[in-house]
Amino acid sequence: MASSKPVSELARATLLHLTELGLTPTPENYSMHYYKISGETPPEKLSQADNPCLEIMLLVRTSLDSITHTTANCASEIGKQNQEIRHSIDDLSAAQEKQEMLKILANIVEKANAIFGTVESSRNELLATKLSLDSLNAELQETRLQLNEDPLTGAQNRRAMDKILAREVALSIRTGARLSVTMIDIDHFKKINDDYGHDAGDKLLLHLTMVAKSVLRESDVLVRYGGEEFLLILPDSDTKGAEFVLNRLKQVIQKSPLIYNDKSIKITFSAGIAQLKPNENGHALTLRADAALYAAKDAGRNCFKLAAE
Numbered sequence: 439m440a441s442s443k444p445v446s447e448l449a450r451a452t453l454l455h456l457t458e459l460g461l462t463p464t465p466e467n468y469s470m471h472y473y474k475i476s477g478e479t480p481p482e483k484l485s486q487a488d489n490p491c492l493e494i495m496l497l498v499r500t501s502l503d504s505i506t507h508t509t510a511n512c513a514s515e516i517g518k519q520n521q522e523i524r525h526s527i528d529d530l531s532a533a534q535e536k537q538e539m540l541k542i543l544a545n546i547v548e549k550a551n552a553i554f555g556t557v558e559s560s561r562n563e564l565l566a567t568k569l570s571l572d573s574l575n576a577e578l579q580e581t582r583l584q585l586n587e588d589p590l591t592g593a594q595n596r597r598a599m600d601k602i603l604a605r606e607v608a609l610s611i612r613t614g615a616r617l618s619v620t621m622i623d624i625d626h627f628k629k630i631n632d633d634y635g636h637d638a639g640d641k642l643l644l645h646l647t648m649v650a651k652s653v654l655r656e657s658d659v660l661v662r663y664g665g666e667e668f669l670l671i672l673p674d675s676d677t678k679g680a681e682f683v684l685n686r687l688k689q690v691i692q693k694s695p696l697i698y699n700d701k702s703i704k705i706t707f708s709a710g711i712a713q714l715k716p717n718e719n720g721h722a723l724t725l726r727a728d729a730a731l732y733a734a735k736d737a738g739r740n741c742f743k744l745a746a747e
């Protein structure tokens with residue numbers, strides 16, 4: 439049967455219950471125990487794709503409710519205890535007998551100690567909530583990373599690319615720094631899938647990502663643009679710099695083929711290079727790099743082409 443307790447109280451009880459069980463308040467743990475405690479029927483589960491932040495947002499709200507509840511409770515308890523001490527002090531002033539005075543004094547000390555007890559227990563509840571919030575914060579960082587990352591390779595995804603390109607283009611316009619991009623496409627990737635299987639293709643995409651990351655600068659960004667197509671965003675680089683990076687990637691990838699089921703799978707790639715022109719935006723820059731990539735494919739693959747001005 440569903441509980442008649444207010445949601446904030448149920449939420450607080452759930453968080454405390456998780457702390458008692460030594461469980462991290464992940465959205466999954468929270469949901470499971472919340473519905474056990476409340477007796478409510480869980481709603482149809484939202485998938486991460488629907489809104490990966492929704493459950494975290496709900497948990498943050500719950501934690502905030504819990505803080506409000508704890509602090510309000512603490513203030514009200516202390517108010518009551520304070521009032522009682524005041525009455526005892528009045529009694530003390532009116533008392534005639536030494537024995538009676540000592541009794542009232544002992545009572546005042548006991549009530550003062552009770553105030554410490556109230557503060558201490560609220561402090562423990564707030565600490566439990568703080569731990570929940572810390573854990574949520576870590577979860578949020580993770581979700582934020584996942585939202586920007588391609589799940590297979592860990593490279594940045596198109597969503598992240600739009601933001602990063604816009605930022606880098608704006609920076610380049612403001613500071614006059616050069617900005618280049620290169621569109622990279624693995625040659626005959628379909629054949630690798632066909633010959634060795636889709637899993638080998640996946641491993642190859644991951645392998646290329648790892649190798650590319652190892653030759654890039656910290657400020658360079660690798661984006662998985664599509665299936666086997668990657669975009670490299672190279673701040674502070676002109677076309678010569680971009681060519682240099684691609685040649686280094688080519689050399690390293692030649693020396694490190696993918697080893698899959700004891701077979702060595704060679705990787706070559708084609709690329710198009712474009713440098714940001716005045717009055718150009720990130721989208722137009724990417725399209726020029728893409729057109730140059732097609733020119734490289736037309737020229738026989740395993741080569742790089744510069745985009746038309």
Ligand SMILES: Nc1nc2c(ncn2[C@@H]2O[C@H](COP(=O)(O)OP(=O)(O)OP(=O)(O)O)[C@@H](O)[C@H]2O)c(=O)[nH]1
Pocket residue numbers: 590623624625626627628629631635636637638639640643664665666735739
């Ligand atoms: N394993 C794997 N394959 C993918 C993925 N995404 C796209 N592909 C495959 O990549 C292949 C791309 O094939 P094509 O566009 O013909 O390109 P290609 O074979 O590399 O030929 P060229 O680019 O002309 O050299 C297709 O077979 C897709 O199914 C993925 O995430 N994993």
